[in-house]
Amino acid sequence: MINRLVHWLTGYVEFSFSGGFASDFLDECYRLHLNIYDIRYEEVLVARCPIAAYKHLHKIAHHHGGKIKIHKKYGLPFCFSKILVRPGLAVGCVLFVALFCFLSGFVWNIEYVGNKTIEDSRIEAFLDKQDFRIGTHWNVKEKQKIEDLMLASFDEIAWVHINRVGTTARVEIQEATPKPDIESKTYTNLTASKDGVIVFAMVRDGWQQAFVGDSVTKGTVLVSGVNTPEKKKENFFAHASGDFIARVNEKFALTVSREQCRKEYTAEKEYRAISFFGMYIPLYIGKIPKENTEIERHNIYLTINKKPIPIGMVKTYVKAYNIYTVTLSDKELLKFTDSLIEQKLSANYGKNNVVSKDIKVALNSNSAVARGRVEVLENIGEEVRLISKNRIKVKKPPISG
The missing domain is CATH 3.30.70 (Alpha-Beta Plaits)
Structure with a gap:
């Protein structure tokens, strides 16, 4: 052989x-x-x-x-010798080898390995901002910069390396191991941060002082971090913690201008271009407008064996709009104000945490003013440091409810 x-x-x-x-x-x-x-x-x-x-x-x-x-x-x-006799074939072979070597220097595919909790879409969006995508030319120095930026931008990543496997960029990630929660040794009281009526109480550590149904004021101790037994001379200390949900009354205020800006869409157009190994070849004349437009871009790549190659079509959808000012009528202003009140309540307290509300809306020539009170459910527990652990000797008995 x-x-x-x-x-x-x-x-x-x-x-x-x-x-x-x-x-x-x-x-x-x-x-x-x-x-x-x-x-x-x-x-x-x-x-x-x-x-x-x-x-x-x-x-x-x-x-x-x-x-x-x-x-x-x-x-x-x-x-x-057969090739050399035919110059066209010889030139074609040389060009083929040269083209093959040239194209092998581009990224044809990107794989993500090792990311269990980080979505591929997050990594893809990050790499796209760094201009590292299908069709990008391999650059070792830029690759190292991207690796350093990924480590700085993702707290969940402990180690990352972009390996070159043929024409595939394999992004290998080692996620950071979450640090175990270590029980704090700082000694605290859990106090009320606001006035309210307790509707739910759960103690994780310390000695409970307030219970469901109790009315408390700001600063009231909900869970004590100090226990003084009657029969013993020494005190016992703990890091008081827990959850205390209370019905809390909050003030509410909102001013809405009668003049509002509106967006009116005037035109919609599609721009197409060819993406060839990182080169952008427009199939249109002029530039894509950027002022007063909403732009949405889609990349459609050719595939071989269900794997994309850096050749395809780039479709850019552009929606042009004008900004104009409108003066709302009393009815329109009231309706708009009601919607903004609901949005603000949901953003501040959560959609399901508003128990009741008493809000009045007053109209004037320039605006609508909403004022009132709302009753909401809030976790009012606030840890307040009691004393440094270095200044006391601890002998902690079983925690009592």
């Missing part, structure tokens, strides 16, 4: 000897150490030999009254 491979790489010919003394011809070939093999008789002598040996055969055959004729040529040198 190895000999056959060597013969093919160096090239060999199959020839015939006729019209002379074949035995004398072969004797002289062996005496001159010419490699003649696969010898057989088919009315004439047929054999094979390397290219270098064939150059001497015509002279030897002439000495012994015969002549040499080539039947077939084999091997890599003859393949190249």
Whole structure:
């Protein structure tokens, strides 16, 4: 097998000897150490030999009254000779090799490995902002900068490396191991941050002082971090913590201008371009407008075996709009104010945490003013540091409810 491979790489010919003394011809070939093999008789002598040996055969055959004729040529040198005879084919082969080497320097596909809690879309959006996407040319220095930026931008990532696997960029990620929650050794009281009526109480540590149904004021101790037993002289300390949900009354105020800005869409247009290995070839004339427009971009890549390649179409949808001012009527202003009140309540307290509300809206020539009170559910527990652990000796008994 190895000999056959060597013969093919160096090239060999199959020839015939006729019209002379074949035995004398072969004797002289062996005496001159010419490699003649696969010898057989088919009315004439047929054999094979390397290219270098064939150059001497015509002279030897002439000495012994015969002549040499080539039947077939084999091997890599003859393949190249055929190409060189046809300049167009030779140029095409060179261009193909050059194009292949050029295209292999681009990113054809991006894979994400090791990200269990981080969505692919987040990583893809980050890389896109750094201009690292399908069709990007490989750049080792830029790749290292992107790796450093990813470590700085994602707290969940402990280690990241962008490996080059052929034309695929493999983003390998090692997520950080969450640090275990360590119980705080700071000694605190849990106090009320606002006035309210407790509707739910849960104590995680410390000694409970307020219970469901109790009315408390700001600063009231809900869970104590100090316990003083009657029969013992020393105090016991804890990091008081827990959740205390209370019904709390809050003031509410909102002013809404009668003049409001509105957006009116005037036109919608699609711009197409060809993306070819990072090159953007527009199929339109002029520039895409950016002022007073909403722009949405979609990349559609060709696929091979369900894997995208950096050749495709870029569709950019542009919606143009005008901004104008409108003066609301009393009815329109009231309706708009009601909607803003609901939005503000939901944003500040949560959609399901508003128990009741008493809000009045007053209209004037320029605006609507909403004022009143709302009753909401809030977690009013606030930890207040009691004393440094370095200044006391701790002997903590079982926590009592």
